[in-house]
Structures are given as C-alpha cells and as structure tokens.
Amino acid sequence: MPTRADVRPSNGSLNGGATATILRGGDAAVVFDLTSAAPRLAAWLSGIDDIAQIGDPAALVAAHDAPTPEAGLDQLAPATLLAEASLGFPGRPGIEGHRHNGTAWSPRMAAVEVATTAESIVADAVDEQAGLGQRVEVQFDSASVLMIRATVTNTGDTKYELNGVTLTVQLPGWCDEIMRLGGRWVNEFRPERVPFTAGAIEVENRAGRTSHDRFPVLFAGSANFSEEAGSIWAAHLAHSGNTRLRAEALSDGRRVLQAGELLLPGEIQLEPGDSYRSPWLYLAASDAGLNGISDSFHAHLRARDNHPTTARPVLLNTWEAVYFDHDLDTLVALADRAAEIGVERFVLDDGWFRHRRSDKAGLGDWYVDETVWPNGLHPIADHVVELGMEFGLWFEPEMVNPDSDLMRAHPDWVLAPVGQDPALARHQLVLDLVNPDAYGYLFGCIDAVLTDYPISYIKWDMNRNLVSPTHAGRATVHHQTHAVYRLIDELRAAYADVEIESCSSGGGRADFEILKRTERIWTSDCNDALDRHRIQRGFSYLLPPELMGAHIGPPRSHTTGRTHSLAFRAAMAFFGHLGIEWNVLTASADDRQALGHVIAEHKRLRGLLHTGRVVRFDHSDRAIVANGVIAHNRAEALVVAAQIETSAALAVAPIRITGLEPQRMYRVELLDLVDDRPGKAKQQPAWTDGGCELTGTQLGAGLQLPILNPESAVLVHITS
Secondary structure (H helix, E strand, O other), X not given: OOOOOOOOOOOOOOXXXXXXXXXXXXXXXXXXXXXXXXXXXXXXXXXXXXXXXXXXXXXXXXXXXXXXXXXXXXXXXXXXXXXXXXXXXXXXXXXXXXXXXXXXXXXXXXXXXXXXXXXXXXXXXXXXXXXXXXXXEEEEXXXXXXXXXXXXXXXXXXXXXXXXXXXXXXXOOOOOEEEEXXXXXXXXXXXXXXXXOOEEEEEEEOOOOOOOOOOOEEEEXXXXXXXXXXXXXXXXXXXXOOEEEXXXXXXXXXXXXXXXXXXXXXXXEEOXXXXXXXXXEEEEEEOOHHHHHHHHHHHHHHOXXXXXXXXXXXXXXXXXXXXXXXXXXXXXXXXXXXXXXXXXXXXXXXOOEOOOOOOXXXXXXXXXXXXXOOOOOHHHHHHXXXXXXXXXXEEOOOEEOOOOHHXXXXXXXXXXXXXXXXXXXXXXXXXXXXXXXHHXXXXXXXXXXXXXXXXXXXXXXXXXXXXXXXXXXXXXXXXXXXXXXXXXXXXXXXXXXXXXXXXXXXXXXXXXXXXXXXXXXXXXXXXXXXXXXXXXXXXXXXXXXXXXXXXXXXXXXXXXXXXXXXXXXXXXXXXXXXXXXXXXXXXOHHHHHHHHHHHHHHHHHHHHHOOOEEEEEXXXXXXXXXXXXXXXXXXXXXXXXXXXXXXXXXXXXXXXXOOOOOOOEEEEEEOOOOOOOOOOOOOOOHHHOOXXXXXXXXXXXXEOOOOOOOXXXXXXXXXO
16 A cells, blocks of 8 residues: 655546546446546446547546535535545545544545556555555456445554445436345345435445345436336445445435445454455446346356356255254155256255254254264265265354353353353354354364265355354454355365355345355245245346255245245246255155156256346236346247236236347247146137247237236247
8 A cells, every 4th residue: 555755636637647537348438537536436338339439538527527516615525436524525434433532533535646457447545644545446347347445554653443434436317216125034135116315225234244134235226217127326245244335315416325344333443554445346337227237247247267167056955855853764765866856966954963953052063963973974975976966065154052062162252242141043152253263163173074075065054143243352243254254265275176055044145255255145045936036036136047046845835834836836946056945755756757857957958047148027017027048149048927916907918028139030939847737718829839930029029928827937938
C-alpha cells in the first residue's frame, strides 16, 4: 500500500493525465471517473461491439455529472466506490472507524496512484493525518461481471478500530424497484419486491452464515422488470458471514447501492501496518430482464478454475432413507438398489461417528462409532466402490454437542462468551476455529478419515446461526468465517480429488466465496416438489443448475407432509445436480424401474442441462411456471412447464419459448420421464401426440400447453 508523502490532490489528474477510463468485459463497457481518491462508476453500457463507439470517457462522465442543488453543500460529494463522509457524502461512508481516543474517524483521502488496464483498475490513496491508506481494486471479466473490493491499511503508529468498509455504486435514475431474496429454512431464495422511492432499503444479516432469509444480493431495476424484460442492476456480496446491503434514494436525487461485511463491535483491530480486505462485490447489468443477469453470473461461475467440468454424478443420500439408524445390512442393500437404478455416488449421511444415535450427542467426536461399525466404514465404503459408485460422507465440522467427549475434555473450545450460558440450537454449540488447538484437532480428525477411507465427496453441513460468537473475549464472526475458509482450503490442498458440497440446513451458506472451495450447494432441506420449483427458481438467478443439489424425495415430503407423483418430483429435480433422497428399498418395482429411466434420461441430457443457457419464461397465468435450458449453439433445448395450482381458465395461454434461432427448424416432443400423462381433456394439443416441427420464430410466438392437473408438469424436448 503506497504511503508516499508526495500524494496528488483527490481532485487531481492521475493515470498519465486521464480523468476517466473504460473497462471492457464481454459485450459491455463500464466507464469510471478517476478524479477522486477512489474511482466512481459513471456509466454501464451494454451491447458494445467497438470501444470506439463510446468516444471520450471523460465526455461521457461529464454528461452524467449530477447537478448541485440549492440548500446543500457547494460541491456535491461524489458517490465513489469508497465514499467519504468528510466530503459530505450523505449515505454510509466507505470507511467507518476510529483510534482509541475517537480521532481519525472521518478520513479525507488523497489519491496516490491509479493503475489501469482494459479490464482492471487499482487505485491507491492515503490520509497522512489519519494514518490510513486505502486500495480499491476493480476487475471486469469476459462474462460482463464487475468485481470490486477495497483494502484499508493502518499506516499510523497506534491501533485503529475498524467498524466497517462499505462499497458504493451509483445506480441509474431509472431504478424504480428493488428485489431481494428472503425466505427461511426449507423456503429459501424467495423473491421479495419493494418500490424504490425515498429512503433506504437494507438487508442486514447477523446469522454468521450467508443465511436462509437475508441472502446478500439486491436487484435494482426498472418498474415491473421480469424474467425476460426490463433493465436491471444486480449486486452480490461474496461472503459467508455477516453482511449488509443497502439501496438508498438520496434527497439530492441520486440512487446508490452499498454493500459490505457487517463487523461486530471490536472485531477488527488494526495494529500499525495491519490491513483489512473487504469481500468482493459482484455486479451484473441487463437490459433483458433477470435472464440477462443470470447469463452473466452463470458465465462468470462457469469460468472459474475450480468449476466442475466432469459430468455431475447422480447421487443417493441416506438421510431421509435411514436417518440415524445405521445398519450395515440395510445400507448394503440400499447401495445395491442404488447401483441397479444407475446411481453414481452413494453418500452416508449423519450418524456414523461416536455417540451419534440422535442429534443430541456426538458432534465433535469425529471417530467412527465402534459400536455401530465394529470394522469401521470399510464394509460399506468398499462395497460402494466395488459397485462402481463413489463413496461420500457427511461432516458438520464447525459444531459440537455439549454431550460429547470433545466438549467434556475442552469446554473452553466453544465460540461463546466466558461466563455466559451459550444459546443452544439443535442441541449444539459452535466450535471456536480461531483457537489453533481446536482448529488443529478438527483438521486432524477429518484428515484421518479421508486417509483411511476411499472418500470422493464430503457433504459439509453447518446447522445453526452464530450467537454472541466470542474468542478471547472479542466478537469474531469475521475470523471464524476465514478460519472455515482456511480449513477447507487446507483439506482441498491435501485431497484435491475430493469434492465438497456446501450445506447449511439447506441453502444457508450459498455465496460466490464459499463456491471458490466447493462444487455443489445443497439448495434446501425441503424436497417437496411444489416448494422446490420456487426455491430453485430463486437459486437460478445467481447460480447455475450444475451447482444445485436437487433430489427426488419420497412420495410424502419429509418437511411438508404433502404427497406428489413420481413424475412431478422427477420433473422438478431433473434440471439440477440430480440425487435421490428416498429409501428405495421401500419403493415398488415399478417405481424403481421408473427411477432408473429418469436417471438414464438425465445422464443423456445433463451435458445440455449443466452447460446451456438457463432461461425463465414470463407467462400471463400465475398458475404456470416455466423455465428451460438452451444450448449455446441453439441446436437443442429442454423446457419444463409446471401447473402449480388450478388456473382461472379451463385452458391456459401458450408459452412463448424465446431464445432459439429464428429460422431454424426444430423437432418438438414431450419427454416422458414417468408414465404419467397430462390432465383430463376431451382433446389435448395435437403436438403432444407424436410431436411437431416448428421454427424458432414459431416457438417464440407460442406453444400451446396441454391441460394439466395441479401439481404436475410436462417436459418439452426441442431438437434441430
């Protein structure tokens, strides 16, 4: 971090005299104003074929300059990426903190150096008097995803208490509506819309994990934006701990979006020379509705180094099959049935380690329970591998039961204030991974299990929020979160071929930062097909289907008690990373045969499902929900249309299947996963019996759906 005394003034000209710059990413360009201590996002332009069409970026910045109203400051404070309260910025400042005597709380930064390329900016600035330095990094990738983060360094000679680092992006004036993803356990990723008028809309998460109800994303768009229409900006803060996002309409007419890690009191104490680095903020923009946002975020994730490139193995997870009742003969028989129907990965869930006969004991004692498994896990693991399947295992490493050998030996390893009776959740407490002894113990236990058994996959669970998380008397969500990252990183370095699923009571830890370390998200503990259609739709706004754990559950849902046909359950799970969460030993021979067909069809089509463009279709009937995947060469598509409730009309309107090549001729057919025909009608559309041929333009004009029963679905396979 530069700390030179010969700093330039914050309104001076840097970067070889340039006052603005353009970053290119895919078919988009972003223009930044460089005249302040931190860059300011001035304009986002889509559909850019040639950078020359943008012209002089400084002229564009000038064209977007906001006026200075009366009855305010003589100079409008810029909404830079790290906005400054000392200049009069009325929203949340970029740096919040102070020294021990309350000084240095409102820094005034002066630019030192700005380095730019066609895809990046690195801007350094300092406040010599406050003893602080800042660095803002900006990257724009080929998926047109903009990434921003900031680093704050204590350049003084006394400790600095940092209370927050907030990134600020000025939104276009046409942003009239905000959408966030709320929900709860077994009801994650629920879109919630509010008008964007005067004042602030805030999503503040103190759960200590990404959370089920306050997912760190905001969508700001034109009024009534939809799946296929409207202009939208979307921002996701990639962090697995506490977060805060804010959209605010300022009284001066500007609209801003802000995001940062939510730091608890005293969490970050910067000694001289220490730095704090914020999480990455990921931004995408679209003039084609929410589908365009998904295009960018999905492409970004698919381009990362650790994104899975092999076919996603169909798995069977034992949780809803046997729960804690681990019996070798039963599990061997279950593995046999799984292999017979085409399962490729067999995952042994909770219940394999010492004292774990219920959820009231055993967490922390990560040794195979000798009373249940006298020969260790070798009999089941070896049998699974001999059947040609991968063997996976469940862990919940961050948690500990009070009733455990670990807790009896090390009661001081709990992440809680000394002298307080810690709050229980699911009969468990949180293990203090900031404590090096606890961390070392945990790594050693997992390392030993991975060494002893042929494990290809870990289901990494985390089943409770953090309450008063304290290490050595101080709040420590930040350090606990980074300790989890470090633990996973070290295990991945030692066992590079072991895949990891991020599970947190379902989708409670699903963000871009945890996905740097994992290959799958357990979307929800709810396998109810009716609820899953909406949960998975919300998931798909940011995350592609190959990362989405989607299981066919038993006929009667474990979480809701509803009963659904196998055809509906299969259709709702088909597009994701397919799994089975059902004791197939109790399934009829017909159901097992049908499951085998579903799995075979999924294997045949997963190359399309897990690489193609995800599209969600707008439909006039709220009872119809439709989405699909289109191959990038537009030669093939698969669409699912679900009737989630009874329609007002006897027959619903056609579905407009957009995104195909207009003049290409396509073969359109129903894909029957299970022998379960559409609802009762005197006559269904002719194409449903034997298929038809239509051009892309004709499909865009509409394809008439058959009459469906409520809580049923059809799959439409489109090939050229």
